[in-house]
Amino acid sequence: MAVAAGGATTAGVRLFSVPRTLPAIRTSSFVTTLPFSKLGSFPGRVRSNEPARKKLLVIRAARTESQGVSLGFRAPNFQLPEPLTGKTWTLEDLESYPALLVMFICNHCPFVKHLKKDIAKLSNFYMKKGLAVVAISSNSVATHPQDGPQFMAEDAKLYNYPFPYLYDETQDVARDFGAVCTPEFFLFKKDGRRPFELVYHGQFDDSRPSNSVPVTGRFGFMNFSLICFNNMKTCSCCKQICLV
Numbered sequence: 001m002a003v004a005a006g007g008a009t010t011a012g013v014r015l016f017s018v019p020r021t022l023p024a025i026r027t028s029s030f031v032t033t034l035p036f037s038k039l040g041s042f043p044g045r046v047r048s049n050e051p052a053r054k055k056l057l058v059i060r061a062a063r064t065e066s067q068g069v070s071l072g073f074r075a076p077n078f079q080l081p082e083p084l085t086g087k088t089w090t091l092e093d094l095e096s097y098p099a100l101l102v103m104f105i106c107n108h109c110p111f112v113k114h115l116k117k118d119i120a121k122l123s124n125f126y127m128k129k130g131l132a133v134v135a136i137s138s139n140s141v142a143t144h145p146q147d148g149p150q151f152m153a154e155d156a157k158l159y160n161y162p163f164p165y166l167y168d169e170t171q172d173v174a175r176d177f178g179a180v181c182t183p184e185f186f187l188f189k190k191d192g193r194r195p196f197e198l199v200y201h202g203q204f205d206d207s208r209p210s211n212s213v214p215v216t217g218r219f220g221f222m223n224f225s226l227i228c229f230n231n232m233k234t235c236s237c238c239k240q241i242c243l244v
Contacts, residue, residue, distance in 0.1 A: 069178045075100060075188045075196035076176035080136065080166035083149035084156045089134065089164050091196070097132035100196050102186040104179040105165075106139045106147045107155050112183050114209040116159050119183075124162045133163035138174035139182070 077091045094100055103119070105112045123133045139147040149167045156165040168174055177186060185204055188196035205216045 069186075069198060069201055071198055071201075073178075073198040075102070075186075075198070076173070078136075078166075078168075078173045078176070080168055080173060081149070082164045083153040083167055084165065087164070089166055094132040094134070094196075095190075098130055098190060100132045100134070100188040100190075101126075102177065102188070103133070103135045104138060104174060104177070104182055104184040104186075105135050106137045106144070106182045107151050108139075108144050108146050109182045110209055115183060115204055116155075119204070120159045120161050127162055135161065135163055135165045136168050136173060136179075137165065137182075138168040138171045138179065140171070 075091060079088060079090045081088050101123075105119075119135075123131075127133055137147055137152055141148040145151075149169075152165055152167060155161075174180075179186070183204060185200070185202060186198060187200035189199045190196045205213070
């Protein structure tokens with residue numbers, strides 16, 4: 001597909017209104033279409049007689065456009081709990097790996113449900129080849145309590161996730177990444193002591209709950225092999241699937 005200056009067009013659960021502008025190495029970004037669940041935009045104001053607090057998002061099922069981040073964008077730091085084990089993870093815990101896949105997922109999204117078994121299987125395979133994998137749920141439990149930490153732990157155990165499944169209660173980490181949908185995938189690569197830099201942002205593959213295309217992870221995981229073992233600098237091989 002052609003490389004474009006826009007973001008990734010996705011259909012799914014939207015996490016946010018437009019995320020903040022992120023510092024990045026301006027190389028290129030690309031358009032990809034993803035099916036997902038949508039998290040609604042923020043409330044307009046905080047009442048004047050209430051203390052200021054972070055605005056939560058309301059989840060609505062709808063098509064949405066994933067806000068683009070530039071290839072070369074550096075992975076933001078995070079500090080998030082893993083409900084299954086109680087451990088807190090940071091980006092620093094993963095610095096020894098040559099590549100990192102960050103997946104924004106949740107429990108309830110039908111597009112995530114369609115991929116769960118294969119995400120676990122493919123993660124296990126590619127983690128043995130040196131890929132670090134982290135999944136993050138940033139959904140609001142006010143609208144989808146089934147995405148809360150207790151149920152995240154149950155999901156991680158049920159599907160035997162080989163990666164940490166982290167809870168972003170404030171949604172700050174999703175904002176920092178520019179994530180707006182579930183599932184949404186960010187693949188980073190690092191050279192030596194250099195920071196993780198974005199080499200792919202987009203969908204997992206062409207499989208959908210409504211089609212018979214097998215789940216392969218051809219974008220989310222196979223790009224890891226192309227980039228890390230075939231010396232490709234970036235990968236932008238996603239294609240348009242649906243329109244917003």
